Amino acid sequence: MKYIQALLVVGLLAILFRLLIQPQRAQIKAEKLGLAIVFFAVGIVGVIMPDSLTAVAHRLGVGRGADLLLYLVTMATIFGFVSNSLRSREEQSHLITLSRKVALLEANADERNKDFLSRHKQ
Amino acid sequence: MNDVCFIIPVYNEAAVIAKVIEQLTTDFNWVICINDGSTDNSAGEIRKTRALLINHPTNLGQGAALQTGIDFALQNPAIKYFVTFDADGQHQLDDARSMLDYLKHNPVDIVLGSRFKGHAVKLGKVRRLILKLAVYYSNQTTGMKLTDAHNGLRVFNRRVAESLHISQPGMAHASEIIAKISRHGYRYAELPNTITYSAYTKRKGQPLINAINILYDLISQKVLER
Numbered sequence: 001m002k003y004i005q006a007l008l009v010v011g012l013l014a015i016l017f018r019l020l021i022q023p024q025r026a027q028i029k030a031e032k033l034g035l036a037i038v039f040f041a042v043g044i045v046g047v048i049m050p051d052s053l054t055a056v057a058h059r060l061g062v063g064r065g066a067d068l069l070l071y072l073v074t075m076a077t078i079f080g081f082v083s084n085s086l087r088s089r090e091e092q093s094h095l096i097t098l099s100r101k102v103a104l105l106e107a108n109a110d111e112r113n114k115d116f117l118s119r120h121k122q
Numbered sequence: 123m124n125d126v127c128f129i130i131p132v133y134n135e136a137a138v139i140a141k142v143i144e145q146l147t148t149d150f151n152w153v154i155c156i157n158d159g160s161t162d163n164s165a166g167e168i169r170k171t172r173a174l175l176i177n178h179p180t181n182l183g184q185g186a187a188l189q190t191g192i193d194f195a196l197q198n199p200a201i202k203y204f205v206t207f208d209a210d211g212q213h214q215l216d217d218a219r220s221m222l223d224y225l226k227h228n229p230v231d232i233v234l235g236s237r238f239k240g241h242a243v244k245l246g247k248v249r250r251l252i253l254k255l256a257v258y259y260s261n262q263t264t265g266m267k268l269t270d271a272h273n274g275l276r277v278f279n280r281r282v283a284e285s286l287h288i289s290q291p292g293m294a295h296a297s298e299i300i301a302k303i304s305r306h307g308y309r310y311a312e313l314p315n316t317i318t319y320s321a322y323t324k325r326k327g328q329p330l331i332n333a334i335n336i337l338y339d340l341i342s343q344k345v346l347e348r
Binding site: 089092093096099100102103104106107108110112113116117 | 289
């Protein structure tokens with residue numbers, strides 16, 4: 001085994017380990033965890049047997065295993081970016097709703113606004 | 123007049139807001155200002171007047187500010203008419219009065235203002251073109267026949283106020299409101315307006331590149347709503 005293979009396998013296992021040992025607060029959903037484990041398994045196999053990656057690449061019509069990996073990583077990055085973008089928008093929306101609620105609560109408690117609000121107490 | 127309220131989103135208008143408010147409070151009891159996280163003394167200036175003040179904890183956007191104002195105003199069941207009005211002095215009280223009058227005496231739910239039916243004083247060529255493109259796009263996607271799709275002066279009744287639910291926090295709210303008029307079948311009318319572009323409003327006004335941002339916001343909303 002070459003040094004780089006050992007390094008990569010150790011690295012992948014370390015990240016996987018970190019994912020599996022989850023503090024209660026940051027629970028990752030089962031499906032996502034399952035997917036991650038599959039991903040890491042494939043990764044480790046690809047590192048230990050680099051020829052397997054080349055074989056798959058040839059099957060798909062790609063020249064080198066490294067090229068296939070590049071394509072996959074690029075797609076995963078773009079997907080991740082879009083995913084994050086949408087999630088970010090949703091979080092922003094929640095934040096705005098929360099902020100507006102706070103603003104209203106403060107305004108309702110403000111003495112200055114008393115006259116306007118007391119109307120509904122007929 | 124106790125059944126009318128003005129809703130004014132305010133962002134860094136300390137220089138002019140007191141004057142804008144004072145022309146309104148002479149005849150109208152309820153002027154509601156939403157300080158959208160201003161970094162100048164807008165809040166202080168508003169407090170000097172008779173207007174009511176709501177403070178957003180941070181800058182959330184004009185759409186969010188309008189919705190906050192509407193939510194606040196709806197808490198008073200006596201309010202029948204809602205007027206959205208800009209804080210920078212672009213709008214004329216007389217136009218608001220005519221639109222209010224029209225709403226009270228005609229079978230409509232919302233009255234929109236149009237600077238192209240009225241006067242757009244000192245409106246730059248590029249801005250005029252972008253606004254015309256915006257209204258063309260708006261008419262195409264909503265099936266309505268408006269001449270101005272991005273005017274902050276609107277007058278509407280309680281029925282509209284209760285169902286508006288503006289979700290676009292930023293400037294795309296204007297297009298969202300129009301889309302909702304079409305979707306909910308509100309009866310609408312468009313009246314002429316005079317919009318004055320002073321050196322002040324031109325300096326503070328939206329950068330034209332915002333048109334692209336607004337388009338992006340609208341498309342994202344459509345994608346997320348699916």
